[in-house]
Amino acid sequence: GLVFGNGEFGFVYDDLKVTSIIGTLALNVIVFVGGLNTPMKHIHFAWKEGGMLSTVGVILTTVIFGFILNALLDFNLVTCMLFAAVVSSTDAAAVFSILESKKLKLKHGTSTILEFESATNDPIALLMVIILTDFIINSANGAPTALAVIFSLGQQIGVGVIIGLLMGKLAVWALNHIKLPEFGLIPVFILASFAITVSSTGLLGGNELIAVYIAGVIIGNDLKKGAEVSKHFFNGISWLAQSLMFIILGLQMFPQQLWPVFAASLLPAILLILVARPLAVQLCYLPFRQANWRKRLFVSMIGLKGATPIVFALIPAAAGVEGSREMIHMVFFIVLISVIIQGAALEPLANKLKLNIKPKRPED
Known part of the structure; x- marks a missing residue:
């Protein structure tokens, strides 16, 4: 995408709205498949x-990092909070792929918690991005009241949960009772259910990510026939969605515009990794006194970012x-630095904190 989309071969792509729509659709697919596999x-x-x-972790990361950005950059506080909300969530695709590629099995259920967090934190981050964007765009008409913000959050979450539960249950009931003439139609039926879930949630003002994740969890756990073939099919669809998302994001980026902000992105990225995320996680773990300190430290230091913040x-x-x-350009480098530093640190840190369950050798 970076090579072909910025005029090097006589083709220039620059359409933020189309890129946003495709990226959001791909993100919905990835979250849905994450639900199917949970x-x-x-x-x-x-x-x-x-x-x-x-939930609380994403909000705390946004607030802490927002104030850090406000001290570092020329943006006003609200714009800094918007910037912080964009990079506040961890990326499910990045966490799943790195844990799987490194064959890491962590003690105290650490990998399960990281996977659950990364699969479910995008909706809160997305809600904050949408609310803060609307606030900035409509600031000339006056700031929204606290009641309006709470109502918007309640509507987004409530509608998303209801439609996710309803569509998940309906899809499972239908597939368990209808005799389809072809086994391969089961994934197609689930894909249609996904499309209806996304469109109906959007029409009714709910959060699509919440809805598709809940529907995915219900279908993935309650489906009696065709579950395995459907998971393999949708894992392929998820890889396709990730590839499409990265290509379209690469097409939208212009390398000549990236390099001027590279130096300005280094300090915010390091402070997000070493200050904002760890502080937010440690505050979140205050009610969980039984949690091992090694586990808390590992979770606080591993907040992998991926394509989601760019979307x-x-x-x-x-x-x-x-x-x-x-x-956008600064977020690109923050994601890149996160993947390189935190992705590389995942296994050594797990070994250092003695969290990695090493497989037994055959002679053992």
Whole structure:
């Protein structure tokens, strides 16, 4: 995408709205597939700690990093909070792929908590990005009241949860009772259910990520026939969505505009990794005194970013928020630095903290 989309071969792509739509759709697919692959036992184990990290943790990271950015950059406080909200969530695709590629099995259910957090924290981050973007765009009409913000959050979460539960249950009931003439139609039926979930949630003003994740969890755990073939099919669809998302994001980026903000992105990225994320996680773990300190330290230092923040950064850019183009480029480098530093540190840190369950050798 970076090579072909910026005029090097006579083709220039620059359409923030189309990129935002495609990126958001791809993100919905990735979160849905994450739900399909999440065993219910993992949710029962991780919902308290993981739920705290994916909600309060995201909000705390946004607030802490927002004030840090306000001290470093020329943006006003609200724009800095928007910037912080964009990079506040961890990326499910990055966490899943790195844990799987390194064959890491962590003690105290640490990997399960990281996976649950990364799969469920995007909706809160997205809600904050949308609310802050609307606040900046409509600031001339006056700031929204606290009641209006609470109502918007309640509507987004409530509608998303209801439609996710309803569509998940309906899809499972239908597939368990309808005799389809071809086994391969089961994934197609689930894909249609996904499309209806996304469109109906959007029409009714709910959060699509919440809805598709809940629907995915229900379908993945309750489906009696065709579950395995469907998971393999949708894992392929997820890889396709990730590839499409990265290509379209690469097409949208212009390398000649990236390098001027590289130096300015280094300090914010390091402070996000070493200050904002660890402080937010440690605050979230205050109610969980039984949690091992090694586990808390590992979770606080591993907040992998991926393509999701870049997709989120397209929302204010497509809406015309001042400084949003520069924000996209800085987010690009923050994600890159996060993947390189935190991704590389994952296994050595787990070994140093004695959290890695090493496989037994055959002679053992």
